Amino acid sequence: MQKTDSLKYLRILPIPLLIGVWEILARAGFLNRALFPSPSDVVLAFGKMTLSGELFFDIGATLLRVFFGFVFGSMLGILIGVLTARIKILDILFGQIIQILRPIPPIALVPLAVVWLGLGEFSKITIITWGVFFPVWVNTYIGVAGVDHSVIWAAQSLGANRRRVLFRVVLPASFRHVIAGMRVAIAIAFICVVVAEMLGASRGLGFRINTSYLVFRVDKMMVDLIMLGLLGAITDWLFIQSINKFMPWYILNSNH
Amino acid sequence: MKDSQIKIKNLTVSFERKKITAVQDLNLNVQEGEFLTLVGTTGCGKSTILNTIAGFVKPNKGNVLINDNQIFRPIPNIGVVFQQHALFPWMTVLSNVTFGPLSIGKTKSDALKIAEKLIEQVGLKGFEQAYPNELSGGMQQRVGLARTLANNPDILLMDEPFGSLDAQTRSIMQELLLAIWRGTKKTVIFVTHDVEEAVFLADRVIVLTARPARIKKEVIVNLPRPRKFDMVTSTNFMKTKKEVLTAIREETLLALNHSNDHISHKRS
Ligand SMILES: Nc1ncnc2c1ncn2[C@@H]1O[C@H](COP(=O)(O)OP(=O)(O)O)[C@@H](O)[C@H]1O
Ligand SMILES: [Mg+2]
Numbered sequence: 001m002q003k004t005d006s007l008k009y010l011r012i013l014p015i016p017l018l019i020g021v022w023e024i025l026a027r028a029g030f031l032n033r034a035l036f037p038s039p040s041d042v043v044l045a046f047g048k049m050t051l052s053g054e055l056f057f058d059i060g061a062t063l064l065r066v067f068f069g070f071v072f073g074s075m076l077g078i079l080i081g082v083l084t085a086r087i088k089i090l091d092i093l094f095g096q097i098i099q100i101l102r103p104i105p106p107i108a109l110v111p112l113a114v115v116w117l118g119l120g121e122f123s124k125i126t127i128i129t130w131g132v133f134f135p136v137w138v139n140t141y142i143g144v145a146g147v148d149h150s151v152i153w154a155a156q157s158l159g160a161n162r163r164r165v166l167f168r169v170v171l172p173a174s175f176r177h178v179i180a181g182m183r184v185a186i187a188i189a190f191i192c193v194v195v196a197e198m199l200g201a202s203r204g205l206g207f208r209i210n211t212s213y214l215v216f217r218v219d220k221m222m223v224d225l226i227m228l229g230l231l232g233a234i235t236d237w238l239f240i241q242s243i244n245k246f247m248p249w250y251i252l253n254s255n256h
Numbered sequence: 257m258k259d260s261q262i263k264i265k266n267l268t269v270s271f272e273r274k275k276i277t278a279v280q281d282l283n284l285n286v287q288e289g290e291f292l293t294l295v296g297t298t299g300c301g302k303s304t305i306l307n308t309i310a311g312f313v314k315p316n317k318g319n320v321l322i323n324d325n326q327i328f329r330p331i332p333n334i335g336v337v338f339q340q341h342a343l344f345p346w347m348t349v350l351s352n353v354t355f356g357p358l359s360i361g362k363t364k365s366d367a368l369k370i371a372e373k374l375i376e377q378v379g380l381k382g383f384e385q386a387y388p389n390e391l392s393g394g395m396q397q398r399v400g401l402a403r404t405l406a407n408n409p410d411i412l413l414m415d416e417p418f419g420s421l422d423a424q425t426r427s428i429m430q431e432l433l434l435a436i437w438r439g440t441k442k443t444v445i446f447v448t449h450d451v452e453e454a455v456f457l458a459d460r461v462i463v464l465t466a467r468p469a470r471i472k473k474e475v476i477v478n479l480p481r482p483r484k485f486d487m488v489t490s491t492n493f494m495k496t497k498k499e500v501l502t503a504i505r506e507e508t509l510l511a512l513n514h515s516n517d518h519i520s521h522k523r524s
Pocket of ligand 2: 302303304
C-alpha cells in the first residue's frame with residue numbers, strides 16, 4: 001500500500017517541478033519571456049481573459065460547435081451504421097463509398113468546406129459532423145453486425161416485430177460498440193473544431209490561438225491550449241459519467 | 257390414429273457458404289403432446305433441424321408443416337429454448353419474461369401476471385429485478401424456460417438446453433421440465449447429445465446419422481410416467497439406453513472412419 005502511495009506522488013511530482021524550474025528560468029532571464037512566458041505570466045493572461053469575457057465567449061462558441069457537430073454526426077453515424085449493418089442492399093450500395101471517404105482526414109476538407117459552405121457556423125459544424133460520423137458509423141456497424149443471432153431469433157420467435165427487434169434487441173446489444181465509437185468521436189470533434197476555427201472564424205478557441213499567433217501573444221495561446229485540453233478531458237469524463245447513469249435507467253425502462 | 261401435429265417432409269438444408277449439407281431428406285412426424293428427443297454426434301445437424309422447424313433457417317428442399325401450415329418464419333406458437341440461454345442481458349429477469357407477452361399484444365398487467373406466475377413456477381421468486389449475468393447457469397436456463405413458456409406455445413423446441421449445466425443441476429432441471437410438460441401437455445422436441453438424458457425424458461428417441469442428418473434409428477421408451485431420477489438404474493432403462501448408445505456409436509465410428517479416409521486421401 002505505502003509503496004503504491006508514494007509511487008502515486010512520484011507520478012505528479014514532475015508537474016510542480018517543471019512549473020517551478022520554468023518559472024525560475026524565465027525570471028532569471030534565461031528564457032525569452034515573449035516566446036516562453038512564465039507560468040505566472042500565463043496565470044495573469046488567464047485572469048485578464050476571464051475578466052474581459054473573451055475566454056468565456058470563445059469557450060462557449062467552441063463548445064456549441066462541438067456539441068452540434070457531435071450530435072448530428074453521432075445521429076447520422078448510428079442511423080447509417082444500423083441501416084448498412086442490417087440491410088444488405090444498403091451495405092452493398094453505400095458501404096464501399098463510405099470506406100473510400102473514410103481515410104480522408106476531416107481536417108483536409110476544411111478548405112473545401114469554406115469554399116462550398118462559407119465561413120459561417122454551418123461549414124464548421126459540417127466539418128465536425130463529418131469527422132464524428134465515421135468512427136460512430138464504423139463502430140455501430142461492427143456492433144450491429146456482430147449481434148449474436150440467437151438473441152435475435154429468440155426475440156423473433158417470441159413474436160417481436162421488426163421494430164421491436166431493432167429497438168429492444170439489436171440496438172441495446174450493440175450499445176457498447178456505439179459508445180466506444182462516440183468516445184473516439186469526441187476527441188476528433190475537438191481536433192476538427194480547432195482547425196475549422198483557425199481557417200476562418202470570429203470567435204472560438206481555435207480562432208483565438210491563431211490570432212494570438214499573429215500578434216505573438218504566446219501567453220494567451222497557452223491559456224487557450226490549456227483550456228482545450230481541459231475541455232476535451234471534461235467532456236469525455238461527463239460523457240462516461242452520463243452513460244454510467246444512463247445505462248441502468250436504459251436497462252430498467254427498456255421494456256416499459 | 258390422430259394426424260401428426262408436426263410433419264417434416266423430405267427436409268434438406270445445406271449451407272452454401274461452407275458447401276455443407278446439414279440435413280438430407282429427413283422425414284419425421286411428431287404427435288401432439290409427444291416428448292421427442294433427438295440425439296446424434298456433434299455437428300450432425302441437430303440444431304439445424306430445430307432451427308428449420310422454428311422458422312429461423314430456410315430449407316433448400318422439403319418443408320415443415322405445423323398443423324398442416326407451412327412454416328416460413330418464427331411464430332409465437334413455437335417456443336424455442338436455446339443452448340446458451342440467449343437471454344437479453346440488458347433486461348431484468350422480469351423484463352425478459354414479459355418480452356414475449358408484450359410482443360404479441362398482451363397488456364402490461366396481463367404480461368406481469370403471466371411472468372410472475374412463471375417465475376415462481378421455475379423457482380426464481382425474488383429474482384425478478386436481477387439481471388441475467390447475476391444468475392448461475394441453472395438459473396439462467398430457468399429464466400430462458402419461463403421466457404419461452406410466457407407465450408404459452410403449443411410446441412417447445414429445446415436445443416441442448418441443459419448441456420452446460422453440472423450433473424446435479426441438470427437432473428433437477430429435467431424434473432422441472434417434465435413437471436411442466438405433464439401439466440401443460442405441450443409437444444416437445446428436445447435435442448441433446450447425452451443419451452441418458454434423451455432416454456430419461458422421451459416418449460420416443462430419434463437417433464440421427466452423422467452429417468447429413470437422417471434418421472438412423474427410432475427407439476420407443478417404455479418407461480412409466482412420471483419419471484423419477486432413480487429409474488436410470490432400472491433394467492428397462494438400461495436396455496433402452498444401450499439400444500440408443502449402440503446406434504450412436506456406430507454413427508460416430510462411421511464419421512471417424514470417414515474423416516480418416518479424408519485425411520489419408522489428402523496425404524496420398
Ligand atoms: N449458419 C451456418 N453456416 C454454415 N454452416 C453451418 C451453419 N450452421 C451450421 N452449420 C454447419 O452445419 C453442420 C451441422 O450443424 P449443427 O446443426 O449446428 O449441428 P449439431 O447441432 O448437431 O451439433 C455443421 O457442420 C455446422 O458447421
Ligand atoms: Mg447444436
